[in-house]
Amino acid sequence: MGTVTPAEQQDIDGQSAKPTRELVQAAIRFAGDSGDGMQLVGSQFTATSAVLGNEVATFPDYPAEIRAPAGTVGGVSGYQINFSSRHIHTPGDRVDALVAMNPAALKVNLADLVEGGVLIVDTDEFTDANLERAKYAANPLQTGELSRYQVHAVPITQQTLGAVKDTGLGPRDAGRCRNFYALGLDYWLFDRPLESTLRWINGKFAKVPAVASANRLALQAGYAFGDTAEAFTMRYRVKPARLRPGTYRNLTGNQALALGCVTAAQLAGKPLFYGSYPITPASEILHDLTTYKSFDVRVFQAEDEIAAMCAIIGAAFAGAIGVTGTSGPGMALKQEAIGLAVMTELPCVVINVQRGGPSTGLPTKTEQSDLWQALLGRNGECPAPVLAAQSPADCFRSAVEAVRIAVRYMTPVILLSDGYIANGAEPWRVPDDGELPKIEVRHPTDAQTFRPYARDERGVRPWAIPGTPGLRHRIGGLEKADVTGHISYDPANHQRMTALRAQKVANIAQDIPDQEVFGDRSGELLAVSWGGTFGAVRTAVERAREDGQDVSHVHVRWLNPLPRNLGEILKGFRRVLVCELNMGQFEFLLRGQYLVPTIGLHKVQGRPFTVREIQDQIGELLGGAPQ
Amino acid sequence: MSTGPNVPPLTVREFKSDQNVRWCAGCGDHSILLQLQKVLASACADRDRTVFVSGIGCSSRFPYYMDTYGFHSIHGRAPAIATGVKCANPDLDVWVITGDGDALSIGGNHVLHTIRRNVGLRMVLFNNRVYGLTKGQYSPTSDFGTRTKSSPQGSIDHPVHPVTVALGMEITFVARAIDVDVEHVQYVLRRAAAHKGTAFVEIYQNCQVYNANAYGWATDRQTKHDHVVYLEHGKPLIFGRNRDKGIRMNGETPEVVDLAKVSADDLIIHNEKAAEPTMAYLLARMHHPEYPEPLGVFRAVDKPTYEDLMMGQIAAAREKDGPGRLEALFRAGETWEVK
Numbered sequence: 010m011g012t013v014t015p016a017e018q019q020d021i022d023g024q025s026a027k028p029t030r031e032l033v034q035a036a037i038r039f040a041g042d043s044g045d046g047m048q049l050v051g052s053q054f055t056a057t058s059a060v061l062g063n064e065v066a067t068f069p070d071y072p073a074e075i076r077a078p079a080g081t082v083g084g085v086s087g088y089q090i091n092f093s094s095r096h097i098h099t100p101g102d103r104v105d106a107l108v109a110m111n112p113a114a115l116k117v118n119l120a121d122l123v124e125g126g127v128l129i130v131d132t133d134e135f136t137d138a139n140l141e142r143a144k145y146a147a148n149p150l151q152t153g154e155l156s157r158y159q160v161h162a163v164p165i166t167q168q169t170l171g172a173v174k175d176t177g178l179g180p181r182d183a184g185r186c187r188n189f190y191a192l193g194l195d196y197w198l199f200d201r202p203l204e205s206t207l208r209w210i211n212g213k214f215a216k217v218p219a220v221a222s223a224n225r226l227a228l229q230a231g232y233a234f235g236d237t238a239e240a241f242t243m244r245y246r247v248k249p250a251r252l253r254p255g256t257y258r259n260l261t262g263n264q265a266l267a268l269g270c271v272t273a274a275q276l277a278g279k280p281l282f283y284g285s286y287p288i289t290p291a292s293e294i295l296h297d298l299t300t301y302k303s304f305d306v307r308v309f310q311a312e313d314e315i316a317a318m319c320a321i322i323g324a325a326f327a328g329a330i331g332v333t334g335t336s337g338p339g340m341a342l343k344q345e346a347i348g349l350a351v352m353t354e355l356p357c358v359v360i361n362v363q364r365g366g367p368s369t370g371l372p373t374k375t376e377q378s379d380l381w382q383a384l385l386g387r388n389g390e391c392p393a394p395v396l397a398a399q400s401p402a403d404c405f406r407s408a409v410e411a412v413r414i415a416v417r418y419m420t421p422v423i424l425l426s427d428g429y430i431a432n433g434a435e436p437w438r439v440p441d442d443g444e445l446p447k448i449e450v451r452h453p454t455d456a457q458t459f460r461p462y463a464r465d466e467r468g469v470r471p472w473a474i475p476g477t478p479g480l481r482h483r484i485g486g487l488e489k490a491d492v493t494g495h496i497s498y499d500p501a502n503h504q505r506m507t508a509l510r511a512q513k514v515a516n517i518a519q520d521i522p523d524q525e526v527f528g529d530r531s532g533e534l535l536a537v538s539w540g541g542t543f544g545a546v547r548t549a550v551e552r553a554r555e556d557g558q559d560v561s562h563v564h565v566r567w568l569n570p571l572p573r574n575l576g577e578i579l580k581g582f583r584r585v586l587v588c589e590l591n592m593g594q595f596e597f598l599l600r601g602q603y604l605v606p607t608i609g610l611h612k613v614q615g616r617p618f619t620v621r622e623i624q625d626q627i628g629e630l631l632g633g634a635p636q
Numbered sequence: 637m638s639t640g641p642n643v644p645p646l647t648v649r650e651f652k653s654d655q656n657v658r659w660c661a662g663c664g665d666h667s668i669l670l671q672l673q674k675v676l677a678s679a680c681a682d683r684d685r686t687v688f689v690s691g692i693g694c695s696s697r698f699p700y701y702m703d704t705y706g707f708h709s710i711h712g713r714a715p716a717i718a719t720g721v722k723c724a725n726p727d728l729d730v731w732v733i734t735g736d737g738d739a740l741s742i743g744g745n746h747v748l749h750t751i752r753r754n755v756g757l758r759m760v761l762f763n764n765r766v767y768g769l770t771k772g773q774y775s776p777t778s779d780f781g782t783r784t785k786s787s788p789q790g791s792i793d794h795p796v797h798p799v800t801v802a803l804g805m806e807i808t809f810v811a812r813a814i815d816v817d818v819e820h821v822q823y824v825l826r827r828a829a830a831h832k833g834t835a836f837v838e839i840y841q842n843c844q845v846y847n848a849n850a851y852g853w854a855t856d857r858q859t860k861h862d863h864v865v866y867l868e869h870g871k872p873l874i875f876g877r878n879r880d881k882g883i884r885m886n887g888e889t890p891e892v893v894d895l896a897k898v899s900a901d902d903l904i905i906h907n908e909k910a911a912e913p914t915m916a917y918l919l920a921r922m923h924h925p926e927y928p929e930p931l932g933v934f935r936a937v938d939k940p941t942y943e944d945l946m947m948g949q950i951a952a953a954r955e956k957d958g959p960g961r962l963e964a965l966f967r968a969g970e971t972w973e974v975k
Binding site: 056059060061062205249252253254255256257258259268271272275280282284301302303304305306307309311312313315316317319320321322323324325326327328329331345346348349353439440442474475476477478479480481482483484485486487495496 | 969971
């Protein structure tokens, strides 16, 4: 299980009569039917572990259908948590412990459990009917096929019903507490306190005391069962990690984007106007922002994706911070309007939480296949800056950065996230006072000198907003005459304006940090990544370097413009491996931009890279995997 | 309508931008532009707080000719852009200028939802029943059977009737006028300007090049009085050169009657403030040549505006939680300290 510390200890714990083994890191997964509340207990385990001081990274995996037929493999919902006393970047490739609430959950998830791992199943759900729904010919608990694991067959449903019988809940509601029983059992197994979840239950179910009481009892019963049942002979402990001092909070990528947008608007001293049409996996940003109205957040649920984009352009024209959030298909619909924002040079941010495509594709699964769409998906010569967040917590920084650049350069900024980091969570350090500089906003007021399309030294036109005395002017999608902003069909003017728009976006390179290299500045192999694949690639390169392999890592956040020194870095390596969850979109860009040969590692399975996949590729390129 | 403090009376000239108007000679747009400039000037509208937003089409060139703030956007999307403008700054006076193709074909969805929300803006729809800028295809308001470049055998689309669509979305203000009837155009625009909430004005507008004389029946001096009826709040529906005809209800159907035979007391009395839009809808369904077509204000009722409700929720949140503070926001939820 996990990584056992050199000084593995088997002491007698103060509170439990059973020995505790200390681990550096462990990954677990809760899996059940989509109605079983697996996402809920998964996020509870995450919060408890984070509060305990572990580094955590999580990954939920849920079906696209709200309620697929119960008990089928199509309806299985899972939540994976990696918790560690060391720095980690991913939710882990495979898990050390698996809770399977029914046969379908076992079937879908068993392959990801490490050999010798802990497997907890609810035996009450292994009925003939459920086995058949999961397409098991025979009960796997009886065939011996699970002999490679530490199987704990627990009648979770019956135990839960027994524990909550005095609350007065009917059998249906009582049975729904079984997820908390499973959580309690895992809390015991990994030596986590119950307090944080008990507090959460009290708050969440304050209005239904019987439900609150039942969930508390189920949680405590699960914990007590681990402590007393003879089958559980050992528990595990993962010590707190050494994080940078400060206040921490666990955030999903989508929560971090919402928080980042509010923060950016506050730093700019402006209202935030968020226009959006619900779409998986971006809707949580919309939901979260509705809770921030005391920050003058104006949330507009538009009639469609196009209206959402257009409304933020209107809001930007009128002086607000305009942000929209969507996913791939919605992004496609917004593109004409993004072109309008490029043409009218108005500041706004378009968040695309990427999912599997094309078309409706895989709505709940992750992919990075909208890079070309972000860079190239509009009519005309239509450059827009593109930034990609690299992890859940990084979504916060990225949102602030996107708004900062949008306002500074009077341009729409496309911010790419993906389903993996949107739903995944990790600790986020609360910024210190003064850590976040103000976003400087300048609105012209002098009618004598004002020209709508005059440019400053960075190539940026002024942001004159309606209501300003004497600055009346007209903008629009037709080509503008340089400086005056009048309509112009003049051939030379169009050439000049095209160049000016391109140069303005290129100038952003002066405002973004130089590319950093993890590892050596030159060598045999450079792994390149962007967006949500950061964690897997960084972890793989860390491990390969620990094994003595000559590999470094470059993770690119700004995809347009690219960091000024990126080309030079690429040329310092004999081979360049570009890892991305698409068929080579960034690779195409790097080849076109720098004329460097590259090797692609592409995956489009709706799932993130595992560390192992990247390590194997590195090993293959460097002459055989060392293990 | 915003009027600045101590604004001296303005002239039409002060609402004209420095751009040359490039519509065709004889186009009804010229008249509408002038009437709107007159209305704004006479109301002392604050040019610095007035925004014209348009989509694409001949009429959508409008903002370039107004010395106000202006946004000539993309096809069909003006209501969405204008919604963003109004929500970002509810103090602005926002006008949407659109055409039959822009508003009812490519942009139909935004028109519906803007009306439904009652966003505080005025939509002026120039209805010439043809695509002008793309040089003469049938539009969503073209009559069935209209022969154009894209329908040489006659259009097989049934036309949409803008006022009925607006009423279907429970518009709070809807009116109709005809471009050459300048006094009446000014009247409905003035009424629209004074309305709080979405005001929708359909203006029958002549396209001299691709659909000339489409409204000849309503503009011909000899015949127009028999073909249009002016709606006046609280008054019976009477029309005709000698005001000798009226409209009464016959069961569920409006009926044209001769006032020599029927008392004016039996006619429909127009009530623009009726709580239900049903009667207004019935009037909007009266089409030439079966009926005289109604001009004027079909409906004018009060309802909270979208931007007021939006700002109201923000004010309520601030009342409850105080103005947002980032330090508190960052530390909301479960946090932990690392020393």
